[in-house]
Amino acid sequence: xxxxxxxxxxxxxxxxxxxxxxxxxxxxxxxxxxxxxxxxxxxxxxxxxxxxxxxxxxxxxxxxxxxxxxxxxxxxxxxxxxxxxxxxxxxxxxxxxxxxxxxxxxxxxxxxxxxxxxxxxxxxxxxxxxxxxxxxxxxxxxxxxxxxxxxxxxxxxxxxxxxxxxxxxxxxxxxxxxxxxxxxxxxxxxxxxxxxxxxxxxxxxxxxxxxxxxxxxxxxxxxxxxxxxxxxxxxxxxxxxxxxxxxxxxxxxxxxxxxxxxxxxxxxxxxxxxxxxxxxxxxxxxxxxxxxxxxxxxxxxxxxxxxxxxxxxxxxxxxxxxxxxxxxxxx
Amino acid sequence: xxxxxxxxxxxxxxxxxxxxxxxxxxxxxxxxxxxxxxxxxxxxxxxxxxxxxxxxxxxxxxxxxxxxxxxxxxxxxxxxxxxxxxxxxxxxxxxxxxxxxxxxxxxxxxxxxxxxxxxxxxxxxxxxxxxxxxxxxxxxxxxxxxxxxxxxxxxxxxxxxxxxxxxxxxxxxxxxxxxxxxxxxxxxxxxxxxxxxxxxxxxxxxxxxxxxxxxxxxxxxxxxxxxxxxxxxxxxxxxxxxxxxxxxxxxxxxxxxxxxxxxxxxxxxxxxxxxxxxxxxxxxxxxxxxxxxxxxxxxxxxxxxxxxxxxxxxxxxxxxxxxxxxxxxxx
Numbered sequence: 001x002x003x004x005x006x007x008x009x010x011x012x013x014x015x016x017x018x019x020x021x022x023x024x025x026x027x028x029x030x031x032x033x034x035x036x037x038x039x040x041x042x043x044x045x046x047x048x049x050x051x052x053x054x055x056x057x058x059x060x061x062x063x064x065x066x067x068x069x070x071x072x073x074x075x076x077x078x079x080x081x082x083x084x085x086x087x088x089x090x091x092x093x094x095x096x097x098x099x100x101x102x103x104x105x106x107x108x109x110x111x112x113x114x115x116x117x118x119x120x121x122x123x124x125x126x127x128x129x130x131x132x133x134x135x136x137x138x139x140x141x142x143x144x145x146x147x148x149x150x151x152x153x154x155x156x157x158x159x160x161x162x163x164x165x166x167x168x169x170x171x172x173x174x175x176x177x178x179x180x181x182x183x184x185x186x187x188x189x190x191x192x193x194x195x196x197x198x199x200x201x202x203x204x205x206x207x208x209x210x211x212x213x214x215x216x217x218x219x220x221x222x223x224x225x226x227x228x229x230x231x232x233x234x235x236x237x238x239x240x241x242x243x244x245x246x247x248x249x250x251x252x253x254x255x256x257x258x259x260x261x262x263x264x265x266x267x268x269x270x271x272x273x274x275x276x277x278x279x280x281x282x283x284x285x286x287x288x289x290x291x292x293x294x295x296x297x298x299x300x301x302x303x304x305x306x307x308x309x310x311x312x313x314x315x316x317x318x319x320x321x322x323x324x325x326x327x328x329x330x331x
Numbered sequence: 332x333x334x335x336x337x338x339x340x341x342x343x344x345x346x347x348x349x350x351x352x353x354x355x356x357x358x359x360x361x362x363x364x365x366x367x368x369x370x371x372x373x374x375x376x377x378x379x380x381x382x383x384x385x386x387x388x389x390x391x392x393x394x395x396x397x398x399x400x401x402x403x404x405x406x407x408x409x410x411x412x413x414x415x416x417x418x419x420x421x422x423x424x425x426x427x428x429x430x431x432x433x434x435x436x437x438x439x440x441x442x443x444x445x446x447x448x449x450x451x452x453x454x455x456x457x458x459x460x461x462x463x464x465x466x467x468x469x470x471x472x473x474x475x476x477x478x479x480x481x482x483x484x485x486x487x488x489x490x491x492x493x494x495x496x497x498x499x500x501x502x503x504x505x506x507x508x509x510x511x512x513x514x515x516x517x518x519x520x521x522x523x524x525x526x527x528x529x530x531x532x533x534x535x536x537x538x539x540x541x542x543x544x545x546x547x548x549x550x551x552x553x554x555x556x557x558x559x560x561x562x563x564x565x566x567x568x569x570x571x572x573x574x575x576x577x578x579x580x581x582x583x584x585x586x587x588x589x590x591x592x593x594x595x596x597x598x599x600x601x602x603x604x605x606x607x608x609x610x611x612x613x614x615x616x617x618x619x620x621x622x623x624x625x626x627x628x629x630x631x632x633x634x635x636x637x638x639x640x641x642x643x644x645x646x647x648x649x650x651x652x653x654x655x656x657x658x659x660x661x662x
Contacts, residue, residue, distance in 0.1 A: 131486040286509075
């Protein structure tokens with residue numbers, strides 16, 4: 001009997017889901033709009049119906065073992081989504097309990113970057129590594145830490161929010177309520193803001209002057225940079241410099257073997273990796289220089305967030321002797 | 332038969348050692364100068380002789396099980412001290428091997444703040460906690476992380492150097508070769524530098540104007556602050572503000588239950604805790620606010636570094652099934 005898991009990636013715009021086997025093959029997948037429902041209960045109903053159809057359509061003998069969910073501010077211990085700044089629902093949503101009730105399956109929730117980190121460990125470029133960091137560069141900047149071979153969840157289940165470390169306390173406004181957070185500079189939205197800042201401050205011609213803020217995408221900026229657009233090139237240089245400076249701080253916290261960059265911005269190759277590595281090394285405490293690799297994720301494809309989320313279930317089942325997940329009292 | 336361990340704390344000025352029992356009682360202790368020997372081999376000879384006398388003088392039936400050493404830049408995996416900026420010896424010193432040869436005992440080395448963290452977990456205020464941070468405020472600023480109930484050593488054995496995260500890239504010169512590191516502001520030396528900066532910039536009378544940089548101690552600054560000296564008070568406010576701002580960044584990395592402050596500066600009570608907590612909360616990503624305690628170490632006494640170092644041995648023996656320490660290949 002084929003054993004399968006459901007992986008769900010709740011993004012700021014779309015929710016992607018898929019049925020995944022042990023080897024990381026996505027048997028089938030689909031998506032619904034995250035923002036297309038006014039109320040959370042309507043969204044959950046829509047998602048449940050879509051999943052039910054997906055499960056019903058699985059061919060052959062099989063057993064679905066659990067649901068893994070990656071979502072901004074997903075809380076691993078509580079199984080909740082807590083005040084996610086990039087999602088339309090307010091308050092604390094008991095998503096794991098809802099999935100358990102609806103499907104009678106164990107449900108594991110964590111933030112999307114933690115899901116990516118477990119995915120990287122189970123299926124990606126971090127196989128065999130015990131200490132690494134995954135930085136997800138999407139609408140925001142997420143991070144997931146593995147240390148001593150374990151996902152680092154923290155006391156309250158919310159470890160790994162380096163997107164909200166400070167670049168400049170008087171800097172850009174952030175969804176989280178603070179100013180100058182790393183993700184306001186380094187993310188799909190961050191680099192757009194940088195492009196607009198550069199267009200405002202400088203006189204250089206740029207093909208990006210013809211594109212509205214709403215229409216501008218990371219892909220357009222990358223393509224313009226590849227064509228030699230000075231503003232696009234400067235935007236990548238600036239983004240990499242800030243990411244490198246802040247990664248130098250993250251490195252001295254947990255001393256990882258590697259930092260993996262995942263998502264839109266990381267697909268720009270040298271445009272982002274070169275300045276990031278250069279400024280990380282320049283800002284590192286000398287003891288750490290030359291020791292920490294900055295690499296592209298090994299899961300750079302559309303299905304990666306689904307695979308990452310599904311890997312939460314395998315990781316959970318493989319560590320079922322570790323009762324910490326269910327028994328930990330939350331302060 | 333009484334089981335005992337040797338705890339050694341190699342500080343920038345003095346090396347303290349003691350014989351410690353399972354309950355954390357220091358049976359006997361002593362110290363030698365760290366800086367009084369030109370060559371490392373002479374220092375090691377002096378230390379070995381002192382330890383041999385200490386061991387010979389232990390009354391009753393007993394067995395010494397191992398040596399634990401806390402030292403700046405102590406590398407847990409390699410058992411070395413690597414280019415420690417606060418110690419007089421250059422290069423990489425294979426201290427664990429030297430102790431093993433000299434005393435035929437297992438020797439565990441880690442940086443002094445990691446030793447403090449294990450001590451806090453075994454004997455101190457972090458008993459039963461699985462996720463916490465210890466910040467040691469001595470000549471420099473050290474940090475030790477426990478996550479998922481384990482000391483976080485990192486890939487290269489050098490995790491936890493938050494003293495070398497950046498406050499201001501163009502700021503004060505640091506022993507590590509960079510500028511503006513946290514420990515140049517928040518440490519015994521850091522607060523002295525702040526006092527001198529304030530005395531230079533402002534006109535306020537202060538009893539600290541009569542004391543030379545070399546003679547000024549944290550204790551003098553604390554006593555002046557208690558008497559209402561405006562410069563001393565402002566120095567503590569400034570130090571706590573910077574510590575709080577940077578702790579807000581550390582918190583979002585590992586999501587600890589508590590942060591313990593240990594050492595000289597932390598003995599100033601409200602003078603340091605109040606501004607630290609206030610500015611940590613103000614700079615925290617809102618999701619984390621009100622969740623993380625900032626507390627004094629439970630090992631606030633002279634023998635704490637020795638107890639912390641000795642606890643490395645107990646922790647090692649208790650986790651002897653974890654062969655990671657000896658088998659890990661170092662990249």
